[in-house]
Structures are given as C-alpha cells and as structure tokens.
Amino acid sequence: SQQGEEDPQALSIQEGENATMNCSYKTSINNLQWYRQNSGRGLVHLILIRSNEREKHSGRLRVTLDTSKKSSSLLITASRAADTASYFCASNTGGFKTIFGAGTRLFVKA
Amino acid sequence: ETGVTQTPRHLVMGMTNKKSLKCEQHLGHNAMYWYKQSAKKPLELMFVYNFKEQTENNSVPSRFSPECPNSSHLFLHLHTLQPEDSALYLCASGEGSYNEQFFGPGTRLTVL
Numbered sequence: 001s002q003q004g005e006e007d008p009q010a011l012s013i014q015e016g017e018n019a020t021m022n023c024s025y026k027t028s029i030n031n032l033q034w035y036r037q038n039s040g041r042g043l044v045h046l047i048l049i050r051s052n053e054r055e056k057h058s059g060r061l062r063v064t065l066d067t068s069k070k071s072s073s074l075l076i077t078a079s080r081a082a083d084t085a086s087y088f089c090a091s092n093t094g095g096f097k098t099i100f101g102a103g104t105r106l107f108v109k110a
Numbered sequence: 111e112t113g114v115t116q117t118p119r120h121l122v123m124g125m126t127n128k129k130s131l132k133c134e135q136h137l138g139h140n141a142m143y144w145y146k147q148s149a150k151k152p153l154e155l156m157f158v159y160n161f162k163e164q165t166e167n168n169s170v171p172s173r174f175s176p177e178c179p180n181s182s183h184l185f186l187h188l189h190t191l192q193p194e195d196s197a198l199y200l201c202a203s204g205e206g207s208y209n210e211q212f213f214g215p216g217t218r219l220t221v222l
Contacts, residue, residue, distance in 0.1 A: 030208050042112065042200055042213035043153075088153065096141060096165050096207045100153035 006089055006104040014109050019076040021104040023089030024069075032065055032072050033090045033098065043088065046074075081110040113137040116201050116214035123191065124222050131186040131217045133201030141165075142184040143202040143211060144176060153200070159184060160207075191221045 007022045025032070031050045035043040049056045049065045049072065056063045062075040076083055086103040093099065114135045123129050135142065144156040158166035159178040173195075175187040184201055198218050202211040 033210055035213075040198065040216070040218065042114070042215045043202075043211075044112070045210040045212065048210050090153075092208055094207075096143075096158040096160060096204075097155065098211065099155070100145075102150070102152045 006087070006101045008104060009102070010105045010107070012107045012109065013079055015079060015081055017079055017108075019079050019083070019106055019108070021074045021087050021089075021106070023072045023074070023101055025072075025089075025091045025099075026070065027091075027093055029067075029091045030094055031092045032063075033092065034061075034063060034072075034074050035088045035090060035100075037086045037088065037103070039085075046087075076106075079106075079108045081108050084108045112212045112214065114201060114203055114212050114214035116199075116217050118217060119215065120218045120220075122220045122222065123188070125191060125193070127191075128187070128189040130188065131199055131201075131219075133184040133186075133214055135182055135184075135201075135203035135212070135214075137203055137205075137212060139203040139205050139212070140181050141204045141206065142178060142181070143204070144184065144186055145200040145202065147198040147200055147216070149197075156186075188219075191219075193221050195219065196221045 033048045034046045037043045060077045065072045088103045090098045090100045117132045141160045146154045155168050156170045157176045177185040198216045200216045201214040204211040
C-alpha cells in the first residue's frame with residue numbers, strides 16, 4: 001500500500017473556484033511536502049509542512065496537516081487555468097526517504 | 111528552470127543496448143536522487159546519494175546501475191532493459207535530508 005494517497009484522483013473546476021486536494025499517509029512522518037507536475041515534466045516543490053505544524057500558507061496555497069488523522073490537504077484559492085497540473089503529496093519518514101502518492105490531476109477550465 | 115538538468119530528454123533503446131542517463135545540478139546540494147515515474151503509478155524512489163555515497167537502494171534490479179562521481183553529477187547506466195522499464199526517469203537534488211527536492215525535467219525512456 002502507498003504511504004501517500006491523494007483524493008480525489010481527478011478534479012475539474014472552473015477558473016476562479018477553489019480546489020481542495022487531500023492526502024493520507026500511513027506511518028509517522030517528519031514532514032509532508034506538496035509538489036506540482038505539468039504534463040510529462042519534472043516536479044516543482046510547492047510547500048513543506050513539518051510534523052509539528054498544523055497550517056501553512058504560500059500565496060494562493062494553504063496546506064493543513066492533521067497528524068492524528070494522518071492526513072493533509074492542499075487548498076488552491078481563486079484557481080487559474082495555469083494551475084492545471086498534477087499535484088502530489090510526499091511524506092518524509094526520516095532521512096532521505098520521501099514517498100510520493102499517486103497524485104491528483106487538476107483541470108481548471110477557463 | 112530548477113537548476114537541475116537531465117540528458118537526454120528522450121531515449122529509445124532496444125533490450126540489448128547499453129545507454130546512460132545524466133543528471134547535473136547547479137544548486138550546491140549534497141543529495142541527489144533517481145526516481146522512476148510510470149503511467150498511473152506513484153513516483154518510485156530508486157537511489158539516493160549523499161556526498162557521493164549511496165544511502166538508499168530501493169530494491170532496484172541490477173540492470174540499473176547508478177554512479178555518482180561528485181555531488182553535482184549523477185548517472186544511471188542502463189543495460190538489457192525490459193519493455194516494462196519504459197517510463198519517465200527523474201533526477202532530483204536536495205540540501206540534506208528532510209528537505210524539499212528540486213527536480214530535473216526528466217528523461218522519457220522507451221524500451222523496444
């Protein structure tokens with residue numbers, strides 16, 4: 001089973017709407033990271049939240065972490081067509097091992 | 111542009127060929143990573159190097175052979191691959207453990 005699993009697998013919204021993606025993980029983490037990937041390209045780091053943090057903001061991004069439920073969510077506010085991409089959560093369980101989920105494909109319609 | 115480059119960007123090879131993927135980072139990081147991304151599967155960690163020393167080998171078949179001559183360069187040597195090895199191979203670098211990683215654009219590998 002995967003350490004990180006995103007939900008939903010795919011999401012289609014209108015420009016201007018908010019997009020929420022969820023991630024669950026199974027074992028204790030040091031931190032949880034969110035990345036974005038445009039089709040067939042490398043991943044771009046968005047935000048890192050440590051295990052002792054509950055919420056973090058970066059521009060239009062808001063990430064929450066609930067270690068008791070082993071879950072995290074990524075909120076993108078006022079979405080734009082350029083936000084269309086796949087979004088991955090990645091849990092760092094210690095050392096150099098970071099485990100990625102299968103991702104949520106977000107499509108923002110102009 | 112993330113400061114991590116990968117060559118080639120696309121590679122088609124037969125099962126009997128030998129080829130190498132190259133990754134270079136210009137960020138001064140000490141850790142470098144190889145990942146495999148197959149269709150509809152999560153990103154799979156293959157190898158990690160820290161200060162040129164291998165710290166992770168995620169049970170990767172021996173037909174994949176990594177090499178890290180220094181903290182800025184990472185290679186993945188390929189030989190006698192199988193069609194199921196076709197995937198996007200991503201290189202990343204990072205400053206120490208626990209921190210975010212910076213990814214290259216990837217090499218799209220097709221094994222015929």
